[in-house]
Amino acid sequence: MVFGSSQRAAAIADDVTDQIPVRGRSLLKDAQIRFVQNKAAMASVVVLGLIILFVIIGPLFAQWSNEEIDWDRMGNIATEGMPSLANGHYFGLDELGRDLYSRVIQATRTSLLVGLIGALTALIIGTTYGLVAGYTGGRVDSAMMRFVDILLAIPLTLVIILLLVIAGRSFFMLFVSLGAVGWLTMSRIVRAQTLSLKTREFIEAARAAGVSEVTIMIRHILPNLIGVVIVYASLLVPEMILTESFISFLGLGISEPYTSLGKLISEGAGTMAYGTTWQLLYPLFFYVAIIITMFFIGDGLRDALDPKDR
């Protein structure tokens, strides 16, 4: 009997040699697992997903557009404008006799867009600024950061109001002014991270290999910033929505026929004395739901991507 030719030995040999190598887990995969295990964050993702779904397919069920005025009922909104399934106004009427269901969808869409685009603008400006400042270092860095310090010392909501008054109130201007003031903290965070990254060995290695400075910034430092940037950007979204709502509430933000949740809440708050509380409560519900879920998602992302910072 030749050694090792037995059935059992062959099976064992097969077992040992044919084993699929254990797959390593990337950092991103790790983060994903941590995020999925976070119950509050996952529940928030579901709720937010439902809200987005509502914005997308909600209009299909609407029986009135957001501009139509229900002339039959507008004279008597407090009694006939109540939310009801029978007359097709699921959320009731607003003070001008328009369908609140369609208005809420329109407003939710605006608020979500404001949050996303505002945060995206802030993300792009802030990351570029912080990256350049941190990587260049020296006098350029301190000059650039001093500038940020100065801007940070100014109440930014007032600056947005100033910008909106001067350049006229429009969608575009709102996004620009929100982004224009939102990038400051982002640039600080990115700069701090860049400062600690640029002294690491792999950057030194890249430089020794003759990689140009710009390529180092884009190929080697930027990917390592993504975690921090995503976390902060996700916290920026609700902040942008809050700021926009605040300004719209004062009547200085988006103007008719456009609307946002802040504006609807403001209108609802203005008319609730006449017994039309639904005009306040529906937009308020969506608003609070969006803000709370966004914060939980942001927190979950931070725990997932930046576990040491718990």
Added chain:
Amino acid sequence: MVSYIFRRLLIAIPTILILIVASFFLIHFAPGGPFTSERPLPPAVLANIEARYGLDQPLWKQLWDYLTNIVLHFDFGPSFKFKDRDVNDIIAQGFPISLTYGSLAFLAASIVGIALGVTAAIRHNSWIDYTAVSMGIGAQALPNFIMGPILILVFTLWLGWLPGGGWNGGQWPYLIMPVIALSTSYMGNIARLTRSSMLEVLNSNFIRTARAKGLPTRAVIWRHAMKPTLLPVVSYLGPVFVYVLTGSVFVDMYFSTGGLGQAYVGSALTRDYAVLLGVTILYGTLTVVVNLLTDLAYAWFDPKIRY
């Protein structure tokens, strides 16, 4: 310390100057002056009006006059809309009101927030703890402009306990809702911040030592744990102040207190640039000063900071 104060002043003063100059230019290049109306004024009349407000001067001269008037006389110039009042009158009338309930809200939030946070940390995982934590989360979703309508809905419309607005010389029923609306949100933030800070401190070695040598809990908390706990809270007071400032704009509007925020939003809607500029500069300067004081207080509080 003196050199630190000096260095901080070296940043703060240019900041204020840049703020004034930047706002001045922004407003100057805004399309549509304060005197453009649907019916155009005859050129002679317009020239007269511009001369009255010094708008016919070269730009640098206007800026220089504006700056020197503010620095030397604390004079923000005339309002463009109200013929009989200048910006100083408007500020003098509205600012004390905003300041009154603003500082009350500031105090209420700090005291209640810190007390709640400390209690929550000491009674970790009790119902007080959960209240503080949920307030911290609610704080983010219930800023002043959401609290305002909710308060009026409950206390004015449903219960009928409190007047829904007005000032009436600052009697307490008129103060309650503005103070609550303005303070709730950052009361929650302060409570959360204090709680996590206190929890961290309570787990540190010097607290264990203090307990080990037999000090009663109250002495441990007050003598040893309080100061390091409050450090991050102190550094948060600057942002809180900014919050109170912008929040007061809303409260003035919503509760019709007659405070400065009402004049501010009014001037933004009617394009009364002089008032807009004056109030922006006033609020900006206050923010810079408070941030400066916060930093100094922080440096004084924290022995670890080397200036």
